[in-house]
Amino acid sequence: MVETEAPGRAGPVAIGVEDVGRGDLDTGEKGATLVDAVGPDVSLPSDQDATGRSFGADELDALAEVLRSGVLTTTRGTQARRLERTVASMCNREHAVACASGTAAVAAALAALDLEPGDEVVTGPITDMGAVAPILAHGLIPVFADTDPGTGMVTPETVAAVLGERTRALIVTHLFGNPAPVADLRALADRHRLDLVEDCAQAWGARRGGVPVGGTGDLACFSLQQGKHVTCGEGGVVVVADPGRARRVRVWVDKGWPYGEPDPDHEFLAPNARMSELQAAVANAQLGRLDTIVAARRATVAALFEALADVAGLRPVVVAPGAEPSWWRVPLLVDRRVVPGGPDALAAALAPLGIPAAPRYIRRPAFACRLFTERRTFGRSAWPFTLARPEALDHDPARFQGTYAFLERVLVLPWNERYEPRHVEVVAAALARAVAEAAR
Numbered sequence: 001m002v003e004t005e006a007p008g009r010a011g012p013v014a015i016g017v018e019d020v021g022r023g024d025l026d027t028g029e030k031g032a033t034l035v036d037a038v039g040p041d042v043s044l045p046s047d048q049d050a051t052g053r054s055f056g057a058d059e060l061d062a063l064a065e066v067l068r069s070g071v072l073t074t075t076r077g078t079q080a081r082r083l084e085r086t087v088a089s090m091c092n093r094e095h096a097v098a099c100a101s102g103t104a105a106v107a108a109a110l111a112a113l114d115l116e117p118g119d120e121v122v123t124g125p126i127t128d129m130g131a132v133a134p135i136l137a138h139g140l141i142p143v144f145a146d147t148d149p150g151t152g153m154v155t156p157e158t159v160a161a162v163l164g165e166r167t168r169a170l171i172v173t174h175l176f177g178n179p180a181p182v183a184d185l186r187a188l189a190d191r192h193r194l195d196l197v198e199d200c201a202q203a204w205g206a207r208r209g210g211v212p213v214g215g216t217g218d219l220a221c222f223s224l225q226q227g228k229h230v231t232c233g234e235g236g237v238v239v240v241a242d243p244g245r246a247r248r249v250r251v252w253v254d255k256g257w258p259y260g261e262p263d264p265d266h267e268f269l270a271p272n273a274r275m276s277e278l279q280a281a282v283a284n285a286q287l288g289r290l291d292t293i294v295a296a297r298r299a300t301v302a303a304l305f306e307a308l309a310d311v312a313g314l315r316p317v318v319v320a321p322g323a324e325p326s327w328w329r330v331p332l333l334v335d336r337r338v339v340p341g342g343p344d345a346l347a348a349a350l351a352p353l354g355i356p357a358a359p360r361y362i363r364r365p366a367f368a369c370r371l372f373t374e375r376r377t378f379g380r381s382a383w384p385f386t387l388a389r390p391e392a393l394d395h396d397p398a399r400f401q402g403t404y405a406f407l408e409r410v411l412v413l414p415w416n417e418r419y420e421p422r423h424v425e426v427v428a429a430a431l432a433r434a435v436a437e438a439a440r
């Protein structure tokens, strides 16, 4: 996760929680405050508390219904089943399985493929670790493809460059809600008989070429964690095209136990990665708001981009023709010819203005984390790295020029659906001022 801690003092409650009718959902935590002359004293809504989340009577009613029913487990309840139908149909797919987190969703998707230890899964190094750790946990080797310096996402060319004898699958992240080139990746995967997994955790509601994210891959993963477009605190959903694999995902999520089938047995090694009905109830209510949430994000981000059009040295990441991003956060590219200190200098200039920003997003590519550099997996075994071809673990920066170029110029602004035109104005003004300062 990106640090979105806002420096500066907490201001007055500029925006309250949506009228929830009853209860006291307001956490009292406030967003950042713009402290000086950039604009009026405005607190930015934060996705870490009520100011930037959209909870209301629908969520409370759904929760109350579950509690009254006394059925809090998804093995017997109706909420998770409903959530699964909704997310599957959003992706024009037949099957989906709810689970405990986005990370669990990626792990479940890989479990569905039933691969052999040492098999390789190609993915991009700019993503949440929740999309990478499950590869190793399954005894598989994450092989990183370089990314497009304009988007931070893998391309058919960068993926093709790292395919090998043991490549079995490709996981592509739709980064920041900007949809990846999945149609071309699908064609590549088909040519090489690979499974394609879409990581849609950051891209609820995004489309490309009219196709919703999650509608192209063999499997697709979603997260319902606090900071995503829709949330129930923690949660995930796996969308599955093939019915046999859908069964395997469901069995994996439930300790290898085919709940409800005649003559069940523990079929294979698996955790309990189930969601609860309470989570599913909130997630269902949240999905009822998804269109509104995505529309609001699109409108305010479009306004921000328009306001930034005159600011030399800053531009949005590249959005492909036909792509309809749903903007999880706002990734901007900083031109170091204008701002020599790059995103770090810009973030430093924004901080005193009360505008939180994450320079270089995850700061370093996934393969540069200790998990990889020290191979910290199971005790001192370094397994499954020990199974890998040396080339599969070649993380020489020269092979990742697009990735480093992207990370060295990306500045990520937290964003959410509660941003209003006045917040956009304040952020745009602060950015213009910070660029002017950092350019000096």
Ligand SMILES: *Cc1c(COP(=O)(O)O)cnc(C)c1O
Pocket: 101, 102, 103, 104, 127, 128, 129, 130, 131, 173, 199, 201, 202, 223, 224, 225, 234, 235, 236
């Ligand atoms: C958030 C996220 C995950 C992990 O989801 P959790 O619910 O936090 O486990 C996986 N992939 C991406 C791209 C994410 O943004």
